[in-house]
Amino acid sequence: MKRSIATVSLSGLLSDKLEAIAAAGFDGLEIFDNDLIASPLTPREVAQRCAELGLTIDLFQPVRDVEGVPPDRFDAVLHRFRVKLGVMAELGATTVLCCSNVARDAVDDPDLSAAQLARLGDLAAEQGATIAYEALAWGRHVHRVGQAWEIVQRADHPAVTLAVDTFHMLARGDDGTALAGVPGGRIGFLQVADAPLLDMDVLEWSRHFRCFPGEGMLDVAGVVGACVEAGYDGPVSLEVFSDVVREADPHVTARDAMRSLLHLEDQAPPAPSRVDPAFLEVPGSPAITGLLGSLGFSVAGRHRTKPVTWWRNGGAHVVVNDGSPDPALGVVASPVPAVAARAKALLWPEVDRTRGAGEAHLPGITSPSGLHVFVSAPEGEDDDWQQDFTPEPAGGDWTGIDHVAIAVPAERLNEEVSFLRTLFDLAPGAVEEFMEPHGRLRSRAFRPSAGHLRVVLNVEDSSRGPATGITQVAFACPDVRAAVRAMRDAGVVLMPVPDNYYVDLEARFGLSPEALADLRSHGLLYDRAGDGELLHAFTAPLPTGFHVEVLERSGGYDGYGSASTHVRLAAQRV
Amino acid sequence: MKRSIATVSLSGLLSDKLEAIAAAGFDGLEIFDNDLIASPLTPREVAQRCAELGLTIDLFQPVRDVEGVPPDRFDAVLHRFRVKLGVMAELGATTVLCCSNVARDAVDDPDLSAAQLARLGDLAAEQGATIAYEALAWGRHVHRVGQAWEIVQRADHPAVTLAVDTFHMLARGDDGTALAGVPGGRIGFLQVADAPLLDMDVLEWSRHFRCFPGEGMLDVAGVVGACVEAGYDGPVSLEVFSDVVREADPHVTARDAMRSLLHLEDQAPPAPSRVDPAFLEVPGSPAITGLLGSLGFSVAGRHRTKPVTWWRNGGAHVVVNDGSPDPALGVVASPVPAVAARAKALLWPEVDRTRGAGEAHLPGITSPSGLHVFVSAPEGEDDDWQQDFTPEPAGGDWTGIDHVAIAVPAERLNEEVSFLRTLFDLAPGAVEEFMEPHGRLRSRAFRPSAGHLRVVLNVEDSSRGPATGITQVAFACPDVRAAVRAMRDAGVVLMPVPDNYYVDLEARFGLSPEALADLRSHGLLYDRAGDGELLHAFTAPLPTGFHVEVLERSGGYDGYGSASTHVRLAAQRV
Known part of the structure; x- marks a missing residue:
């Protein structure tokens, strides 16, 4: 051709x-x-x-x-x-x-x-x-x-x-x-x-x-x-x-x-047949280790050669890297060498990383917006990222990373979409648009045909200037009420939810007074679609540069609580 | 109400x-x-x-x-x-x-x-x-x-x-x-x-x-x-x-x-029934006085109390103001007190100017994009701007200001349109759009129902950042060829026109070899619509911050030479 x-x-x-x-x-x-x-x-x-x-x-x-x-x-x-x-x-x-x-x-x-x-x-x-x-x-x-x-x-x-x-x-x-x-x-x-x-x-x-x-x-x-x-x-x-x-x-x-x-x-090695979240990597700081502790994470391993610590709450993994200035994302997509070869064939640039001898070589690819994505094999296989770490016992019952939201400059959106689609074969959902107090937010979720990775790309047009990089990470919990209570006990400040929001919930869903009181007392946002329900809560603005969301999906709920987004944006951008 | x-x-x-x-x-x-x-x-x-x-x-x-x-x-x-x-x-x-x-x-x-x-x-x-x-x-x-x-x-x-x-x-x-x-x-x-x-x-x-x-x-x-x-x-x-x-x-x-x-x-004093260009005001500098001399302007008067000089080439007037940082526009729109009252009733802000006793009080209004517009009565009447000056003899045969182009930030466009429409009752033409080497230009011309004022609003979306204010002033000449020759003789550098442009002109209009040679030798751009013709030329980028265009309309040509705009933009933005 x-x-x-x-x-x-x-x-x-x-x-x-x-x-x-x-x-x-x-x-x-x-x-x-x-x-x-x-x-x-x-x-x-x-x-x-x-x-x-x-x-x-x-x-x-x-x-x-x-x-x-x-x-x-x-x-x-x-x-x-x-x-x-x-x-x-x-x-x-x-x-x-x-x-x-x-x-x-x-x-x-x-x-x-x-x-x-x-x-x-x-x-x-x-x-x-x-x-x-x-x-x-x-x-x-x-x-x-x-x-x-x-x-x-x-x-x-x-x-x-x-x-x-x-x-x-x-x-x-x-x-x-x-x-x-x-x-x-x-x-x-x-x-x-x-x-x-x-x-x-x-x-x-x-x-x-x-x-x-x-x-x-x-x-x-x-x-x-x-x-x-x-x-x-x-x-x-x-x-x-x-x-x-x-x-x-x-x-x-x-x-x-x-x-x-x-x-x-279509001459490149094939895209991975499934893609799952592996870990969130964050720069090391007292704020982040304090936050992780408050969220119920504990140290699950230490990197064999680098100042990198693996934290874990059940199936949710966060890697704290003292040598990294920006958050990054780890995904499970195998076979890893084929994914790396595909990235190379499609001209997606490698992350430059020096690694110790005998470590799993974790290929990293830089997305057009600057996000680093590391590719790992599933747990226990060759090329599993966890093999870089000396493990320690860790507890917690969270399910895993539900989704990660990435803010992209408007002029980079097409390329970022191309990155997710061409390299990992993720499929885009519909574009959603939200008003925020000082502009608007356009949002689009991406998912693989198999696997649990969910990535949300956000483009913000705001007089306050755009955010970039990972702006939010959502963790799935088996019991979000318990998670919220534990976080509060540990001193985490959650995003305040206006009482008017619950009045509107009552109008829209006809929830019982007890259900409303329960949501109010936990500061939870709520959505329903068919038989599915979403319960979720957000942290107040953190010094880490991103928000943490905890959520619980039930009944096959597959969205992101869009109907509450305008409330969250107002509360987060005061 | x-x-x-x-x-x-x-x-x-x-x-x-x-x-x-x-x-x-x-x-x-x-x-x-x-x-x-x-x-x-x-x-x-x-x-x-x-x-x-x-x-x-x-x-x-x-x-x-x-x-x-x-x-x-x-x-x-x-x-x-x-x-x-x-x-x-x-x-x-x-x-x-x-x-x-x-x-x-x-x-x-x-x-x-x-x-x-x-x-x-x-x-x-x-x-x-x-x-x-x-x-x-x-x-x-x-x-x-x-x-x-x-x-x-x-x-x-x-x-x-x-x-x-x-x-x-x-x-x-x-x-x-x-x-x-x-x-x-x-x-x-x-x-x-x-x-x-x-x-x-x-x-x-x-x-x-x-x-x-x-x-x-x-x-x-x-x-x-x-x-x-x-x-x-x-x-x-x-x-x-x-x-x-x-x-x-x-x-x-x-x-x-x-x-x-x-x-x-509709309770404000009525809009003026006709609007004409009066003068262009520019900040004083050696570059501007040099340019005006080269364009055939000469001093026509000195302000009675301020460091302001009136230059003139026939019916084209330029006021050089040593005390002003930005170009401004003077228009003839009477009765002046009614226009001033209308501006006030519609909340358009006055320009703050201190004036000497006994001078015509020339109301100035600041447009949303920051352009100062001064309002004058017709020549010889009360409130005529020329009465502020002690006149001196001046020559020249140019007809007047044909149009002024104003660059407006995209987010100010609606307000600037409102300014021209509500205050002066100017009517907008169609939006035209042009590619330029580093972005695009959206352009819209405004004219009154009676009178000769023509204002072109430009919105530039460019990686080089937007221009603002008056970016171009076009003077009408009775003989643009003569004007070009005189400008060249006086050392004015005109915008170079690529030879390919003339080949395209030949393709589009089937001009005679003599006509093409004439255009080429004068570096003129050309357009035709029905029986009307436009001949025009532009200066190379000037230290004054705006371009000068000289033009000659004939046969009722009413446009701005849009078909050549992409050539001009490429030549001006090298």
């Missing part, structure tokens, strides 16, 4: 873009006409620069509104197309993207469009060039790939081929099956882009929210697979623009882009 | 919101239930605080999903409603907003909805309260005001009234005529909000993009007028939430909110 990317996918000036594309290891690129127009480099200079960088110019794009044109104005189109063919000749480009007409006066006549494309095909063929004709999702009359293919067939010209663009197809509800019967040799170009599912004008959606394959929710792989199956063997080229990439460093974007193609090619 | 605002319109905690609402001079407020639920204040404490602040609680809102409920689950609704009535009694609130059902299992049966509302009306009436029933624009079955009114009529209950919300009505395409036949006494509450026109899911539109009346494009005044005409004499209450206000200082938001109601009431 030849890997290509459109210059419009990157920020900066054309010369910066060429450098970044080459540095990320692409084979070729699409030249976006406006990038060329605004550049002081002549087309010949651009061609020479690309050659020096080892990049082929796979496409010149776009030439707009060239078919379905009122016949009396087609001469102007021919003139325009001739000039652009001249530019292409200087670039050494032989494929040109022509997209479906968006003009108000476009004529709805497939035969006219076909005849006009064939006429342009004659001009292209004169210099050995080929037209790839694309149905823009917002084309005036031609907006689905089937219509474009029909027109290409009617044009019946060797220099007039079909351009396939995953965004335009999937945005209109088509999938790979829409390409049934299209011979691969008649597909002139394949552009790929993903997007989150948003209910908005498709042009605005396209302009502001495209993302790289694996970051959104469209079945990009299905369309690419259909093209490959049909025999298409040309470049697979990323055409992604969004408000985020427009402001990003082009070198970072180009590396993300390359990663998304590697993931799309 | 009683002025009210919903607590959900402001950021912060409930107690902060009450302070801000009182400080801005509102008569009353709506208590948003979630604000109360998250507050440590009991309802009685909230009521007492409001009384101390001189605020009445005009509405408790919302109680959701109370009608069209499957009958077997209506008991739970009654329970919920009773609890909320108890809260209202403690608040001392007597009107409750019930909005149309959004649940998936809502029943599409107006008679059922009416009967259920009547039943709730019985409960409300027991404590002297009234229900105001609102058609949410995204209600499951009831989403237009006409449907809600039909249900209120069928409920036929004195305690069940209609809630009118301008956003929900106008978002669904209704206007004031949809209220024909509704007696004012049956309207239980009136909520007002504006919004820009956006083609997106209406719930998302509502949640993220509402704005205060006068900041958006909806005919809020038409709906309010229809209510008043029908005899409604209750509160007019702002319910505005958006990503912007959620992060703003609640005191600033409350003042903007109050201003929007004052504008809606």
